[in-house]
Amino acid sequence: MQPLTISIIQTSLVWENKAANLAMLLQKIKAIPQGTELVVLPEMFSTGFSMQPERLAEKMDGDTVTWMKNIAAEQKIIITGSTIIEAENNYYNRLLWMMPNGQYGYYDKRHLFGFAKENDHYTAGNKRLITQVKGWKINMQVCYDLRFPVWARQAANNAGEPEFDMIIYVANWPERRSHAWKTLLTARAIENQCYVIGVNRTGTDGNNIYHSGDSMIIDPLGETLYHKADAEDIFTITLQKEALEEVRRRFPFLKDGDAFDIKM
Numbered sequence: 001m002q003p004l005t006i007s008i009i010q011t012s013l014v015w016e017n018k019a020a021n022l023a024m025l026l027q028k029i030k031a032i033p034q035g036t037e038l039v040v041l042p043e044m045f046s047t048g049f050s051m052q053p054e055r056l057a058e059k060m061d062g063d064t065v066t067w068m069k070n071i072a073a074e075q076k077i078i079i080t081g082s083t084i085i086e087a088e089n090n091y092y093n094r095l096l097w098m099m100p101n102g103q104y105g106y107y108d109k110r111h112l113f114g115f116a117k118e119n120d121h122y123t124a125g126n127k128r129l130i131t132q133v134k135g136w137k138i139n140m141q142v143c144y145d146l147r148f149p150v151w152a153r154q155a156a157n158n159a160g161e162p163e164f165d166m167i168i169y170v171a172n173w174p175e176r177r178s179h180a181w182k183t184l185l186t187a188r189a190i191e192n193q194c195y196v197i198g199v200n201r202t203g204t205d206g207n208n209i210y211h212s213g214d215s216m217i218i219d220p221l222g223e224t225l226y227h228k229a230d231a232e233d234i235f236t237i238t239l240q241k242e243a244l245e246e247v248r249r250r251f252p253f254l255k256d257g258d259a260f261d262i263k264m
Contacts, residue, residue, distance in 0.1 A: 002134040002135055002241065003134075003238050003239065003240050003241070004037060004038065004133065004238065004239050005035055005036050005037050005236065005237070005238045005239075006036070006039075006040065006197065006236070006237055007036040007038070007039050007040070007234060007236040008039075008040045008197060008215055008226075008234070008235050009028050009029070009039065009041055009234050010042070010200065010201070010202055010213045010215040010228055010231075010232060010233045010234075010235075011024070011025070011028065011042070011201060011202060011232045012201065012202045012232060013042070013044075013047070013048045013201050013203065013205070014048075015047075015050075015206035016047050016050050016052065016055075016056060016206060018046045018063065018064060021045060021046045021047065022067050025041065025045060026067075026071065028234060029071060032236065036236055037078060037133065038078045038079075038080070038133065039077050039079045039080070040080055040081065040168060040170065040197060040199045041079065041080065041170065042082075042170050042172060042199055042201040043081070043082045043093070043142055043143045043170045043171050043201070044082055044083060044093065045081040045170075045201075046064045046083050046084075047083070048201070048205045048206060049116070049205060050084070051116065051117060051118065051120075051121045052121075053084050053086070053091035053121050053122060056084050057084045057085060057086035057091050058083070058084065058085060058086065059085070059086055059087070060085060060087065064083045065085075065096065065098075065104075068096060068104075069098060069102050069104075071098075072099060072102075073100050073101075073102065075100075076100050077100065078099050078100070079098050080095065080097045080098065080140065080170070081095065081096070081170050081199075082094055082095040082096070082170055083096065090122075090123040091122050091123060092108040092109070092123055092125065093108065093109040093112070093118070093122050093142060094107070094108050094109070095108075095109070095140050095141075095142050095170060097129065097131050097140060105129050105131050105140075106129065107125060107127075107128065107129035107140045107141070107142070108123070108124070108125025109122070109124065109125055109142040109143070109144070110124055110125045110126070110128075110142075110145055110148075110151055111144045111145045111147070111148050111151065112124050112144070113144045118144075128140075128141075128151070130163060130164050135241065136165050137162075137163065137165050137166075138165065138166045138168055139152060139163070139166070139168070139194075140167075140168055141167060141168065141170075142169065142170055142171070143169065143170065143171040143173060145169065146169050146173075146184045146185065146198070147180075147184065149187070149188065149191065150262060151262070152167055152188055152192065153191070153192065153257075153260070154191075154192040154193065154194065154254055155259075162192075162193065162194070162248070164192075164194060165194050165195065165244055166194050166196070166197065166239075167188055167192065167194060167195075167196045167197070168196075168197045168199070169185065169196070169197070169198045169199070170199050171199065172200070172201050172205070172211060173200050173211065173214075174209050174210065174211055175211055175214075176209075176210075178214050178229075181198065181200070181214055182214055182216065182227075185198045185216050185218055186216075186218055186222050186224075187222075189218040189219065189220060189221075189222050190220075192254075193220045193244075193253065193254055194220055194244070195218065195219060195220060195239055195244065196218045197216070197217050198214075198217075198218075199215050200213050200214055201213065202230065202231065202232055212229050212230050213228055213229055213230060213231065213232075213233070214228070214229045215227070215228055215233070215235075217235075217237055219243070220243075220244055220247040221247055225237065
């Protein structure tokens, strides 16, 4: 049960300008104090939430993934966030979990935001990514996934142990629906008895949509440990596994949950 130090970057993004965004994020990451083990970036951190994958997508050996590999190795951190990837003749809103040794996991966004016609341009993923670091199991999700609780729902294994200890959502979530964002992040933490981290962008995008940030870190009881609106920010926190396990001991609600399967 080791503590985990996480830094989240809430930032404005330069619309569809990969070079500018990667240069900006590099400076922000380098400014994070030593000791951070995981850095979380927003959804589509190199472009903003663009529906132009034909022009902006990269292969897995492209500039953005290479940038992530280099930063993770140089700073000795895990770095995560989503970017636009082309693979097998499809486009994906792909979250990457990049480790310092160059190994990575990825998650292709399952729930595509039809309201913005994301489903017309991207292919949906069909499996979750639950990764591990220092004994923590982390369920990785992207933006609109937040509205679908079954996709994030905790399911105990045969030993009665929860699947994960934390959910991370990376997002480009508009300010006009920020109440839903904050409410659903809190609900996911309470119902799954886990920490929830939501990292959102700030600023106005190329479609003149304003994003207030409202990034949050919420504990397993639904209490807010961090919240920031309408400003860029870098925040670092160290989470203790003992606090999580104490909540689960005191309130063993997960054992009373419903068994279910998700059919694709």
